[in-house]
Amino acid sequence: MARIRLGMVGGGKDAFIGAVHRYAARLDDRFDLVAGALSSTPEKSMESGRALGLAEDRIYPDFDTMAVAEAARDDGVEAVAIVTPNHMHAPAAKAFLSRGIHVICDKPLTATLDEAKELVAVAEASDALFVLTHNYTGYPLMRHARQMVADGKLGNIRVVQVEYAQDWLTEEADADNKQAGWRTDPARSGAGGSTGDIGTHAYNLACFVSGLTLDSLAADLQSFVLGRRVDDNGHVLLRFKGGARGMLWCSQVAPGNENRLTLRIYGDKGGLSWGQENPNVMEYTPFGQPTQILTRNGASGAQDGVRIPGGHPEGYLEGFANIYVAAADAIEAARTGRKSDALYPTVRDGLAGVMFVDACVRSSANDAAWVSVADQ
């Protein structure tokens, strides 16, 4: 089937999550990025669009212009990825949804609750789809965990412990830290700091896996860094409908935690524990039996969203891709006769490997005698 024509709003130079969306869109070859309004100024948008190889007439100064123009094209974008700071999500999404263009939007949905409600109304009135990138629900073991809960493997859920801890905002951010800048500005991020930025991920994942609906909460939010205008640490007690209880901790001031999102769920028949920093394994304990280590695509059967075999961690593809990057560097240099210092395994490395096998076989055939790898 033809690739889906994709546009992007935000994600220009210095952005973080825009590049992530592009990697994600590319991996499975289902999308073509063909248009964008990538930055807050027309100049930077043009510069960023050129760097991505977009046609110049489809690099737009702002999302409104883009929505109008793309909707008018026969080959206009079918979907748009919105990867701006939070406060731009709602206006950008509405501009595309109202023109029947599907929206793939980063989280949190909006900066304010009023905007969120309005956007829901618009999205649900539109024929276009709205996809929110709570990406942690995309991990195969989280999908497997959700299925296990649904299948009753844990019994009735009693306790949900979810945490998302980081340390990058432990100190006051530098003035030129673009990521920290908007994330700690309530006008752009919304009233929640760590709660909005990462707490929403934790909350979403806990609900996704447990299948529970939150009833009420009690929250104690702090801004530990002097002068910070949004919370950088949140402690939240959770009461779910049906009687399960939980705790949610989000923090951006916990040294030693890079991006430690963990989820533990306990029912009357078993428990689960998973952490996204090593997402390829999950511990499962049927009550009264030994804890099992479930692996992505391993003996446990987690299959949804899997690309490669168990033991090849998610990320194997990225290491592999680094060899392709080096090959591309070398090949592009070769096109123009430039020299390249790209680091990749060569035919000589290959010879060394075959000599190794040959030496192993010769040695073993001779009662494990020492043989030189250079012999023969």
Added chain:
Amino acid sequence: MARIRLGMVGGGKDAFIGAVHRYAARLDDRFDLVAGALSSTPEKSMESGRALGLAEDRIYPDFDTMAVAEAARDDGVEAVAIVTPNHMHAPAAKAFLSRGIHVICDKPLTATLDEAKELVAVAEASDALFVLTHNYTGYPLMRHARQMVADGKLGNIRVVQVEYAQDWLTEEADADNKQAGWRTDPARSGAGGSTGDIGTHAYNLACFVSGLTLDSLAADLQSFVLGRRVDDNGHVLLRFKGGARGMLWCSQVAPGNENRLTLRIYGDKGGLSWGQENPNVMEYTPFGQPTQILTRNGASGAQDGVRIPGGHPEGYLEGFANIYVAAADAIEAARTGRKSDALYPTVRDGLAGVMFVDACVRSSANDAAWVSVADQ
């Protein structure tokens, strides 16, 4: 710069490593796959090529036809990925190298040492590049480790312990297991079984990181499964030039090991330990000081080959891509008015997140009183 035009030999239906090469080539948007001779029969090659969306006139019945035809085109492939069983590497590589087309070849280089030596001669006489996909050298922490060794952080290297253990050949493979079939057939895999298939990876990685050159080895190879014609377990003692010693263990019959490639290197000033099943962390001990946990893109400074921040494990992109896959499924269904049951976070999930933040802020402002998330 224009994307590199890429062809592929092998990698059709039922293949494993071909798809991995395609993911890797796509991730950074540096290649366009435009031609292929994907299977051992013309019919399967055509079927596989169509599934990949290749133009029909660039789906070839065999690699020779492909090499001739592509070399004659103005827009012919600049590079070819060779992802066949081992015994086909050499003839395929020579067909392309001799026509000036760059080769990206899976390991091990060839099935036999004679082929390997001949291929080296051809490759080194060609203007075209030859890249061997010893992909584990692409992990950022392995590149960082190599740099640390080169910088003298470990002092003089004394001991190298490298292992690559799997369990998928613990029992005799089913007759229809294509992967097991050619890997245990000496005519297609070469004289080494586990030594060729995974031992060469371990050996290459040990040399890559340590910077050492192997002098001699003593090997004790076994075929534990009755009737197996190649080794499924190898124990190898290593003597490196300069006096370092090592051990290499490769096994495909070790239950509990999915793909456990580990490397430990010890010098007179420090030690390193890494395992590819959790490739985002590496332990480093400066002698006499506490062990440090180095992370990809974390405080340790591993930067080469990094796409995303520390704490976001390699694989984060794949989880993210699963959301894009679901979006693509839903969008393609929408194109034709079909219903889709693709699982992705919706605008309602987004509203729930914003309501969560709102409830947190309201509760915290009221001394952590319980608030309903539905209130407002």
Added chain:
Amino acid sequence: MARIRLGMVGGGKDAFIGAVHRYAARLDDRFDLVAGALSSTPEKSMESGRALGLAEDRIYPDFDTMAVAEAARDDGVEAVAIVTPNHMHAPAAKAFLSRGIHVICDKPLTATLDEAKELVAVAEASDALFVLTHNYTGYPLMRHARQMVADGKLGNIRVVQVEYAQDWLTEEADADNKQAGWRTDPARSGAGGSTGDIGTHAYNLACFVSGLTLDSLAADLQSFVLGRRVDDNGHVLLRFKGGARGMLWCSQVAPGNENRLTLRIYGDKGGLSWGQENPNVMEYTPFGQPTQILTRNGASGAQDGVRIPGGHPEGYLEGFANIYVAAADAIEAARTGRKSDALYPTVRDGLAGVMFVDACVRSSANDAAWVSVADQ
């Protein structure tokens, strides 16, 4: 110096913590257990005392009789270990303290707050010492952590996350489970179930290491098992004097957690993470630097309370003691000519080891040639 004469109240047959106190008292050879009122009935007390080798005239039917009698002896106990269910702590402790006998008492202090306040008054009015066995403060790395915090290694403490999770009360306990019986009976355990039994340990350890004083808390306690009269799960938000915040989770219904007490403390200069199920290591992150793995008696310098070198886990002594137990079994059997099937390494095992070394040396001297271990 002469050993301290020790008595024990509680800790008879079927008790858990009494045996632990005896092991602990014996390990460093500073105490002699010479008297006891070990069970709730005189008959069981006598039986238990005999099994421990106590002189019959110092096995008492109850703690009052014991306190009176021992206080009157010239060689009476100098100290008493109180290891009864919680509701007996206060009356027993007062009986000994009022006679000038030191008390070593299990936690929690008492079953009720009124008792606790009264006992404090008695203890502080007495010349005798009162030691409460919050044993987790005895782990060397917890003492080291306390010192690190005091030394400012973490800066100002902001966040304390402490958890103590078990699963043994996930289902209703059997009627004859003595441990579960009194621990879920508010008359004997006090109003707190998991909060009293394990929450107090978590709370004590958090304060011990952090040096913080709790100001206020908000708690959501649950009794998930139908009919249970005390809490089996507790979620607690903590506010410490000076502004630090924390969360405490205690649970006895979390499948997969045997005895998972964990403590994490974060300040503006660094973070610490420790878990008692592997108490020999602690992670320490100075903000902005790699995480360090501190070990008991390793390079980190944890020395207080250490008996053996780093890498020899706490517990090494117990494995060693198991060999001594086997030796004792065999020797006692030899005393009476009985046969023993005690499992211990024999002189033949020793010969095998020396033959192994001899074979290693011979083989290595001969270029790692294969040698039979039986040769010579």
Added chain:
Amino acid sequence: MARIRLGMVGGGKDAFIGAVHRYAARLDDRFDLVAGALSSTPEKSMESGRALGLAEDRIYPDFDTMAVAEAARDDGVEAVAIVTPNHMHAPAAKAFLSRGIHVICDKPLTATLDEAKELVAVAEASDALFVLTHNYTGYPLMRHARQMVADGKLGNIRVVQVEYAQDWLTEEADADNKQAGWRTDPARSGAGGSTGDIGTHAYNLACFVSGLTLDSLAADLQSFVLGRRVDDNGHVLLRFKGGARGMLWCSQVAPGNENRLTLRIYGDKGGLSWGQENPNVMEYTPFGQPTQILTRNGASGAQDGVRIPGGHPEGYLEGFANIYVAAADAIEAARTGRKSDALYPTVRDGLAGVMFVDACVRSSANDAAWVSVADQ
């Protein structure tokens, strides 16, 4: 039953393993240490014996004198622990065995093979028992593993990977390092350095658990530290009777390894992996099923040699004992009116715990409202 009267040869001031033997003998209250020849000189032996509280007439200048004198006493030692450097094991053991006194001897058995064979003859001709302290066989999970292998849980054993790595001899030891001194002196340690000191442990444990008998080996031993007269690193290939193969690595020059003894065993039905630095857990994989985490005294059923419940790591007793040590310090100070700064939880800590529980219950009863812990 009466405690066994125990003597000790070696183990005086500055010794390491002697104190370990004493802890081990004391833990279960089966032995009384009553006599010793503790050091290489009469003066140091006397000083060490007094420090241990031995009667002066049972502190001997050398083991021969001790053996003669103790054998002549009615209350003479029934057993003797020999904890000297290796070269003294044989003469000391023979002195006691020949007088019918049981011997508990540290490993390796002797410094030379000739001595070993002679000692075996003496031991087997004697009525006295000979126990060798290969203490790692005393870990409950190693006993459980042995039973699992014997029960066929792993099927036919194919591969045994055993390692024992340390780093304390990475650099030349200081001249006054008593432990390093004799362990690197072939006259006292024997021809093997790391092979004798720790390789024998690894070898013994591998045989103990696997039930296999070694047939032959090929060894490559190194002395990496300049001038060292015994091996400090050993790489050994193993061939067991019946066809299983293995590798043994012992090293005392591997930075980052404190005392890393690990054992992995693979058969045609499953695999096991265990490391003594966290001896409370073992991984077990039945082929084709998820890996299970077996715990000492947990759901897996390891019971032999267990003192305390699962989740309470071996070492829990030592933390507990540290509270008793503090109590003893304080009590001994109180005896003489001295001040003590012993660190132990006090009655005030106990009150704090009860106030915590009380506050939890009050808060939870009031819908998790904040309550002051000082209220009431």
